[in-house]
Amino acid sequence: VERVRAAALAAGPVRMAGAARAEAEAIEREDVAASAALADHGAALLDATLPAGRVVTVMTHCNSGALAASGRGTGLGVIAALADRRPVQVIACEARPLLQGARLTVWELGRLGIEHALAVDSAAPGLIRTGQVDAVVTGFDRVAANGDVANKVGTYGLAVSARHHALPFYVVAPTSTVDPATASGAAIPIEERERSEISWRFAAYNPAFDVTPADLVTAIVTEAGVHRAPYSSSLPTRIAAAS
């Protein structure tokens, strides 16, 4: 919005509408290019680190595909790019309460022709424990300067289980979601949604997001590459990436 407004104001009153539209289209092109680049970075990372010579299983949460981001998406874009390289199957978690995994991600996986199964969110740790998952890959909504990651509620539990079983936990998003002005996850407000989404009759906790501390994140993938701890120095900002 800031970019579009600045371009419009700089163009003056006569050319304002065209300039705003041109800037918006430039942002769209950049975002499509970013999705393609981060998918390549993530697929190369997974291909290099997952066991060779067999079908690998990637678990994902919520939706981070073409319905959520440009191109084939962020987390799901990485999975799709990996499937271009080698056989992959995906376990998609439902993502209660709004079931974006069950409603969106499995639909996208079907369109992509990637073998997949749906699981209730709370089955994920048991599936990890019994060796049915090779890596966890999700998108993210926002990352703080120190690498703490905010994403759909449930992401944190997957990160804890992944760590407990020494599985890689990768999060994927464009650098536009890196927020250098937010020092850590403690400063990220967590939206508390209407309790009516899960119950009309009873009190309910209904946080939309949770925060995964940086120390549980194996790597953060953006269009600028694969970033590892310490994230305060490795994470690019949009400004740095563009300059």
Next chain:
Amino acid sequence: VERVRAAALAAGPVRMAGAARAEAEAIEREDVAASAALADHGAALLDATLPAGRVVTVMTHCNSGALAASGRGTGLGVIAALADRRPVQVIACEARPLLQGARLTVWELGRLGIEHALAVDSAAPGLIRTGQVDAVVTGFDRVAANGDVANKVGTYGLAVSARHHALPFYVVAPTSTVDPATASGAAIPIEERERSEISWRFAAYNPAFDVTPADLVTAIVTEAGVHRAPYSSSLPTRIAAAS
């Protein structure tokens, strides 16, 4: 069933029906007494180990109350007995896919007059991380001789999160669920339920239970007391308890 059959056969053909009924009623009385005893053991344990001087919050999963067991139940029986001693609030997880937490446990908590809130299963780890939970207490369906615990799917994820945040994770059931003939959780078959419970259109993993290894279980509570690792020597069997 074995006890009722043995009592009936021992009574002979004329008194068979009455003997079967008397044995069944004896089992019921024993189970009610077991529920009362395990609730007292668990409440004393929680009261002694949770922070004094403030309301404590216990998280539970699925239903382990009066609708699932005798008396006020097992896990929920402990919580009810704790609420008799001090102020308690409860976070009940939904327990997808059949939502026994959302449908049964919150109803029971309302009847018991215990303050409570419902949360989607995958919100639990984030609530634990942000300090909103003091202990996790659940029932269990079966425990192996080594202390590995099978319970409603999602229990394992709570155990992993509890360990990650150094919270106590207590499981509660009568000694009739201790299975000395099963060496470990690896020998407990996990029921895979109909995928139609979570999706009509897509492939799905739908395990009904998961197994929590004994090393994540802070204590197992039965009517015989509070049992701690190593469970292979501390767990009572029904036979030992009755003798």
